[in-house]
Amino acid sequence: MNDPIHLLGFSTTLLELISFILAVLTVALNIRQIHWAWLFSIVSSALYGIIFFDAKLYGDMSLQLVFVLVSVWGWAQWLQKGDADSSVLQVSRLTTAQRTVSVTGWLAGFVVLSVFLKNYTDTDVAYADGFLTAGSLLGQLLLSRKKWENWHVWIIVDVLYVGLYVYKGLMLTAILYVIFVLMAIIGLRAWSKSDV
Numbered sequence: 001m002n003d004p005i006h007l008l009g010f011s012t013t014l015l016e017l018i019s020f021i022l023a024v025l026t027v028a029l030n031i032r033q034i035h036w037a038w039l040f041s042i043v044s045s046a047l048y049g050i051i052f053f054d055a056k057l058y059g060d061m062s063l064q065l066v067f068v069l070v071s072v073w074g075w076a077q078w079l080q081k082g083d084a085d086s087s088v089l090q091v092s093r094l095t096t097a098q099r100t101v102s103v104t105g106w107l108a109g110f111v112v113l114s115v116f117l118k119n120y121t122d123t124d125v126a127y128a129d130g131f132l133t134a135g136s137l138l139g140q141l142l143l144s145r146k147k148w149e150n151w152h153v154w155i156i157v158d159v160l161y162v163g164l165y166v167y168k169g170l171m172l173t174a175i176l177y178v179i180f181v182l183m184a185i186i187g188l189r190a191w192s193k194s195d196v
Contacts, residue, residue, distance in 0.1 A: 011171075012172040016170070018047060038075035057125070059117055059126075059130055077144050077145060091194035102142070105138060110130050110134040111130075113130035114129075132160055132164065148192070148194070151188035161180075
């Protein structure tokens with residue numbers, strides 16, 4: 001599944017193509033707040049973990065393992081009862097204090113991950129990988145709790161990931177992240193219509 005195949009004028013693998021399709025399905029279902037998104041997320045993340053290991057994107061590889069675990073938790077969160085008037089968790093916004101904690105956590109995660117990646121791996125993109133990994137963790141946690149701001153985080157992260165994946169030669173994944181940017185904008189608009 002890791003043998004090169006040619007698609008749309010560039011080289012990819014069957015593994016990357018399958019991961020791509022599952023990831024698009026995941027975000028499409030997230031936009032619609034359909035809990036089955038988490039199943040597709042688990043499978044896609046596991047497959048992307050293998051792809052990122054091969055590309056020496058160790059932060060992203062580790063992130064995929066975390067995504068698998070957070071997806072199990074997120075699935076449970078989305079299925080739990082919300083408040084007394086609701087049968088499921090509802091979309092909500094972060095408080096000012098929660099926003100401050102979120103940004104601080106992203107920056108702290110960036111520092112820790114970047115130092116680790118720079119000193120203990122052979123990656124050539126330690127700072128980019130650390131920043132985007134920390135941002136992705138934040139985005140996933142906010143998504144799991146149906147926080148409206150998760151889409152802002154994903155827009156920022158996904159735009160930057162496009163450049164990183166082009167640099168690493170993962171062209172199909174770069175295209176995926178262009179699609180993710182557009183889908184995150186759609187998600188932001190769709191969730192804005194929720195009572196938040």
